[in-house]
Amino acid sequence: xxxxxxPNFPDSPTAHALPSYLQADHLGPWGIYxxxxxxxxxxxxxxxxxxxxxxxxxRALIVDVPIHLDNGTVAHFEGYRVQHNTSRGPGKGGVRFHxxxxxxxxxxxxxxxxxxxxxxNVPFGGAKGGIRVNPKTLSLGELERMTRRYTSEIGIxxxxxKDIPAPDVNTxxxxxxxxxxxxxxxxxxxxTGVVTGKPLDLGGxxxxxxxxxxxxxxxxxxxxxxxxLDIASARVAVQGFGNVGGIAAKMxxxxxxxxxxxxxxxxxxxxxxxLDVPALLSHVAHTGSVAGFTEAQALPDDAFWDVxxxxxxxxxxxxxxxxxxxxxxxxxxxIEGANGPTTPEADDILQARNVLVLPDVIANAGGVTVSYxxxxxxxxxxxxxxDDINARLTRIMKEAFAAIWQVxxxxxxxxxxxxxxxxxxxxxxxxxxxxxxx
Numbered sequence: 350x351x352x353x354x355x356p357n358f359p360d361s362p363t364a365h366a367l368p369s370y371l372q373a374d375h376l377g378p379w380g381i382y383x384x385x386x387x388x389x390x391x392x393x394x395x396x397x398x399x400x401x402x403x404x405x406x407x408r409a410l411i412v413d414v415p416i417h418l419d420n421g422t423v424a425h426f427e428g429y430r431v432q433h434n435t436s437r438g439p440g441k442g443g444v445r446f447h448x449x450x451x452x453x454x455x456x457x458x459x460x461x462x463x464x465x466x467x468x469x470n471v472p473f474g475g476a477k478g479g480i481r482v483n484p485k486t487l488s489l490g491e492l493e494r495m496t497r498r499y500t501s502e503i504g505i506x507x508x509x510x511k512d513i514p515a516p517d518v519n520t521x522x523x524x525x526x527x528x529x530x531x532x533x534x535x536x537x538x539x540x541t542g543v544v545t546g547k548p549l550d551l552g553g554x555x556x557x558x559x560x561x562x563x564x565x566x567x568x569x570x571x572x573x574x575x576x577x578l579d580i581a582s583a584r585v586a587v588q589g590f591g592n593v594g595g596i597a598a599k600m601x602x603x604x605x606x607x608x609x610x611x612x613x614x615x616x617x618x619x620x621x622x623x624l625d626v627p628a629l630l631s632h633v634a635h636t637g638s639v640a641g642f643t644e645a646q647a648l649p650d651d652a653f654w655d656v657x658x659x660x661x662x663x664x665x666x667x668x669x670x671x672x673x674x675x676x677x678x679x680x681x682x683x684i685e686g687a688n689g690p691t692t693p694e695a696d697d698i699l700q701a702r703n704v705l706v707l708p709d710v711i712a713n714a715g716g717v718t719v720s721y722x723x724x725x726x727x728x729x730x731x732x733x734x735x736d737d738i739n740a741r742l743t744r745i746m747k748e749a750f751a752a753i754w755q756v757x758x759x760x761x762x763x764x765x766x767x768x769x770x771x772x773x774x775x776x777x778x779x780x781x782x783x784x785x786x787x
Contacts, residue, residue, distance in 0.1 A: 378457030378667055384693045389769040392760060396777040403463075403773060406456055407474075408432040412502035414480060416494040426495060430478040430503040432512055433459035436779040439510055440476030441466055441717060443517025443546075444499075444524070446492075450479035454667070461688055462717070464772035465710040469749045471721040476512045478503065484519045493527055500531040507532065509542035509727075515720050516546040518666070522558075526551055542727040545720035554723035555735035557716075560742060561686070562596025562664075564715020567746045569597075569660060569684045570604070572707055572764075575754060578659060578681060581605030586658040586680070588612045590639055593686040593713065594664030595630055601660070602626040610648070610656040613665070616640035617648040619656060654678060663690035664713075670695045678704060685709040700763060708765035710772060711753055718745055 386403050393400060414426040429452055432440040442462040455477045463475025480499055484492060506512055516525055525544045529551060532543045541552030549555070556563075573580050583606040587594045590613045598608045607623030615638025618624065624645055632642045640647070648656075654674045661678060663669050664686030670678070675695035683699065684707045685691060691699070691706060699706055719742055726732045733741075749771075757767035 377451065377453035378689055379453040379460075381668070381689060381693060382457040382460045385765065385769060386773070388766055389773055392762070392766070392770045393773060393777065396774060396781065399777040399780050400773075402434065402436075402777065402780050403460070406431050406433045406459060407435060408506060409452065409456065410503060410506055411452065412499065414495055414499045414502060416491060416498055418491055419488050426480050426482045426499075428478070428480040428499045428502060429455040430506060430512070430514075431455045431459040431476060432506065433475040433477075434463040434776055434780075435474035435476075435512075436776055436783060437467060437474055438472040439474060439508075440512035441471075441473035441515070441720065442475055442477040443515045444478040444480075444520050444528075445518035446480050446482050446484040446520055446524075447518050448481060448483040450481040455479050457667075458688055461710055463776060464769055465714045466717060467772035467775040468711050468753065468768050469714045469718055469745055470775070471718060473513075473717070473721065476514075477517075478514055479517075492524075496524055496527045497531040500528045501535060504532055504535055507543060509540055509724070513542065513720070513724060514544045515716070522546060522548045522553065525553075542724055545723040547723070552723070552727045554719055554726055554732070554738060556738040556742070557719045557723055558592055559596045560719035560738075561593045561713050561716035562598075563600065563739065563742060564718065564746050565593065565597040565662060565664070565684055565686045565712055566600035566604075567715065567743055568707055568712050568750045569601070569662075569682070571747055571750045572682060572684075572705060572754075573660075576681065576705060583607070583659040584609050584657065585660045585662065586610040586612075586653065586656045587662045587664060587686075588653065588669060588690075589663070589665035589687060590629070590633055591664070593716075594662060595633070597662055597664065597684075597686055598626050599630065606660070609658060610653060611639050612650060612653045613639050617650050617653045618642050618645035619648050620645040660684060662686050665690070668692055670699075672698060675699055676702070678702075680704060682707065685712045688713065696763070696765065706763065706765060708768050710768045711749060711764070714749070715742055715746060718742055 409431045412428045414428045459475045459477035466473040525547045528544050533539045547553035585601050585606050585608045587598045610619040618639045654677045658680050661680035661683045667689035670691040672694040675698035682705045688709050753767045
């Protein structure tokens with residue numbers, strides 16, 4: 350099992366100070382990412398001379414998104430699209446609609462996409478987008494107008510060979526259909542490959558909706574095997590019960606595990622003998638939340654972190670496991686279904702307590718892997734069966750995890766640092782091979 354102690358790392362060598370919003374001590378997701386990069390620099394060897402590449406997004410676009418509301422007034426929303434690195438291929442990453450979206454968050458998410466894509470060795474760089482909006486306050490028509498205007502605004506930097514958006518928080522297949530159509534109309538030709546996560550009838554891929562949750566289960570099962578944890582007798586707690594947490598919970602339950610607690614935006618439910626996951630999924634589909642599920646006990650939200658379990662899956666938003674609650678977690682293993690759910694301080698606490706953390710940059714890479722499959726299928730106009738897709742996904746995830754586990758063992762570092770070693774090495778090697786132009 351990889352060593353879990355946190356070594357002291359030297360300061361990253363750099364000739365020029367970063368602007369304050371790019372610095373590691375600047376609070377926010379980008380600062381967390383920079384701390385993670387600093388921890389991997391000592392393992393990059395000669396490629397460390399290029400490490401500053403990882404600390405600066407290639408391109409960041411901030412756009413105004415004005416739309417007509419149904420009541421006749423005009424509303425303005427702020428949108429972002431950040432391309433962190435494109436050394437290995439076009440940018441790839443989701444678009445989220447959320448009231449708390451910030452530039453720092455989108456920058457960090459784009460950087461994690463760079464590392465994630467490189468870690469599973471798909472030929473993409475990292476990108477991410479978002480609009481600061483509470484989509485629940487908009488009608489379907491308003492959402493469509495906002496999505497189309499945002500797509501037009503970022504159209505100057507996206508494209509099937511430039512940057513390929515996908516669904517994320519509060520976006521879905523319909524959102525991608527609007528984005529694909531808007532881009533295609535502006536280009537004067539249908540371009541299905543400009544986004545992934547589309548409806549099947551518009552060039553989407555079988556297995557895409559379940560891919561991230563399937564990947565969470567796949568790497569979780571591999572890690573459990575390495576540490577001698579029997580999935581069939583494991584207790585699982587899940588935060589977030591959408592496409593990621595819900596699918597992962599379903600797969601763990603099918604493998605014999607007891608899903609004992611689930612938390613989402615509406616509340617927290619628990620059942621010691623194990624929740625009926627299909628029934629809970631049906632309840633959420635009808636009501637929008639786990640709250641009010643009569644076959645389980647309701648818990649205060651904060652009590653979720655005290656639930657006795659073997660596997661904890663944070664699959665909601667970033668910065669959920671912090672220095673304030675990491676010491677309360679009773680799991681043997683944390684599988685990060687969400688992006689950036691664990692702060693560096695919490696990481697160190699979990700390491701000291703010998704809790705194995707499967708980081709987001711490998712654990713939730715199933716989604717982008719099948720997005721790659723979708724992109725390939727769109728270019729060839731030849732579509733694969735769901736069995737083929739799931740088999741290819743499982744093989745890629747297992748091979749990537751095995752390589753990362755070996756690096757962690759060889760260097761006696763955590764799985765997060767090992768994943769960054771693998772991903773950053775591939776990114777910087779590509780950067781070095783391409784050189785600088787002009």
